[in-house]
Amino acid sequence: MVNNHDRVVIRGLRGVAAAETKISFVEPLGALYYLGYNIDALVEHVCYEEVVYLLLHGKLPTRKELDELKSQLIAEMILPEAVINNIKSFPLNSHPMEVLRTEISHLSMYDPDPESTSEHVNIRRAIRLVAKVPTIVATLHRTRTNQQLVAPNEEVGLPENFLYLFRGKTADSEEKEAIDRFMTLHADHGFNASTFAARVTASTNSDMYSAVTGAVGTLKGPLHGGxxxxxxxxxxxxxxxxxxxxxxxxxxxxxxxxxxxxxxxxxxxxxxxxxxxxxxxxxxxxxxxxxxxxxxxxxxxxxxxxxxxxxxxxxxxxxxxxxLGVPFDFFTPFFASSRICGWTAHVIEQYKDAVLLRPSSSYVGEYGRPFTPLEKR
Ligand SMILES: CC(C)(COP(=O)(O)OP(=O)(O)OC[C@H]1O[C@@H](n2cnc3c(N)ncnc32)[C@H](O)[C@@H]1OP(=O)(O)O)[C@@H](O)C(=O)NCCC(=O)NCCS
CATH class of the missing domain: 1.10.230.10 (Cytochrome P450-Terp, domain 2)
Structure with missing residues (x-):
């Protein structure tokens, strides 16, 4: 028998690098980079959709690419009818993160190319999720508060639409800037716990929805996004x-x-x-x-x-x-509605790395215990 008592345990995986990434860098002395761009510059000079493009394509978009992405995102904010009906059916005391976790999983059943694992389709899938997650959150809030659902406004971007679908009123310029910056600042953050959870799932070649469902469950914890x-x-x-x-x-x-x-x-x-x-x-x-x-x-x-x-x-x-008028229990869903962009980018990067993330453990239990039949225990 191989004795693995002496395997070194890095408790909490503190400081362990589990893979290489080009997506974001968390600098311990207090800086954050997305694809090499300092977050301080990004938050001042680009909009959230440019960040989405950057994380999914590895470069900042041209004006034409940005306009195309913005239109695609607004079109994709619409939810399948079955998802809306499900949202309306959940117990009122369920936490919004429970609903979000369930409905992201449900969305996988409405994927237009369920069999395809090509990078092109995965980017399309990521865009669907980046657009639909905020709508799930907004739809839940509107139905819980007995308010009419609102259709996205094609004239404005995703962050502003998110607030619009959630609150039913148009954001003014300061609110618009606040939600855009909030989403940019939450878009990605290295190998945090939920991103790592997503990458572990993706490393088994499971689908993007499964990976993101796991990430939402991980973000929910109070030591993380909760x-x-x-x-x-x-x-x-x-x-x-x-x-x-x-x-x-x-x-x-x-x-x-x-x-x-x-x-x-x-x-x-x-x-x-x-x-x-x-x-x-x-x-x-x-x-x-x-x-x-x-x-x-x-x-x-x-x-x-x-x-x-x-x-x-x-x-x-x-x-x-x-x-911004968001109820407390919707804070973590707002975080998830922004981090969805980073999660999907990491899932795509993990598919390319093509290695199973599977650590070992240091077994500290017993060996060869004498077996007592049920009737004698
Ligand atoms: C995020 C968190 C889990 C990191 O945990 P960690 O890496 O194990 O923390 P550290 O090893 O850096 O902690 C260093 C010391 O500060 C203490 N500490 C860290 N965060 C603390 C907090 N929020 N409140 C009180 N003490 C804290 C630790 O207990 C430790 O104290 P000790 O040296 O006396 O034992 C932890 O800071 C935490 O629980 N924060 C509150 C939850 C939160 O805000 N999460 C969101 C993270 S973005």
Whole structure:
């Protein structure tokens, strides 16, 4: 028998490089690159659809390519009737992430080329998912709140349409910029847990829908994308800036994690935070909720003083979505509606790598235990 007790376990796969990627790079000192472009430049100068094109094709689009992609995305925002009917049938207490996970899986049954695994068809499939995931999220919200479903507006882009389908009203220029930047900042992030889950599924040559369904289930956890919803419950619990110190100390004394803080890779501030802080601040100013923004600034200072950790993407993302009128339980679905772009790009890259992702383990159980028949146990 081969003894594998002595296999080295890298707990949590911390620092392990499981594959090569050209899609994005998370620089521990606090930078993020998509295909080599710094996120700080992308968020200022390109729209979300350019990022979608970049991640799926490896280059920024020409004007013609961008226009084509935008039209394709709007056309693909329409859902199969069966998906809409399913969304209407789920128990009202089901979490939006449960519905999203189920309906992405359901979408696979309506794929127009189910047998094809060519890269061309996979890019088409990715575009379908990038367009349809936000519509699933918006449709769920509209049906839950007994509001009419709204058809996409062909005159505007995907992020603006997402807000339009969700809220039923046209976004103004500041809201439009906020949702576009939110989606760009959430589009991809290296080998995070949900992307890795998607790549593991893709590495068995399973289909893109299965890979993305697994990714949604992984994102749902509060240590990953589920954190943004929890941030808002924490902010709701703290009434004034004066309460912050005791509240945070109480959480730390109880060994509880402060949601929206800390990161596996970054050793300084998450590079997305500075952008989301500005967006959240502007929106809070407009909605007369600067008290919430100031509370966040105080929490940042106190957590840093006590633990030397920084806010991650989820902290100000929560405040941003709240100011855009998104209910707390839809925060993670908004994250998923943007990350769908990165997940599908990674699935396509993983197919090209063509290797099964299958680690080993260090077995620490027993061997050769004596067997007792059922009637004698
Ligand atoms: C994201 C997360 C899972 C990373 O975990 P990790 O890689 O194991 O964290 P680290 O090893 O860098 O933690 C270093 C130290 O900071 C502490 N820490 C990290 N995040 C913390 C948090 N949010 N609240 C309190 N303490 C935290 C750890 O307990 C550890 O303390 P110790 O050295 O006293 O044991 C963790 O930071 C976390 O749970 N954050 C809250 C959930 C969240 O916001 N998730 C979204 C991530 S984008």
């Amino acid at each position: 954190a943004s919803e929890k941030v808002m419950y924490m902010l709701d619990d703290i009434n004034t800036e004066e309460e912050v110190e005791d509240y945070i100390q109480g959480m730390l004394d109880d060994q509880k994690k402060i949601m929206g803080f800390g990161h596996r890779v970054y050793r300084s501030e998450d590079p997305r935070t500075k952008h989301l802080r500005v967006i959240a601040g502007n929106l809070c100013h407009r909605t007369n909720t600067m008290n919430l923004y100031n509370l966040c600034r105080r929490i940042e200072n106190v957590v840093h003083e006590k633990k030397k950790i920084f806010p991650n993407v989820d902290f100000y993302a929560a405040v941003t979505l709240n100011a």
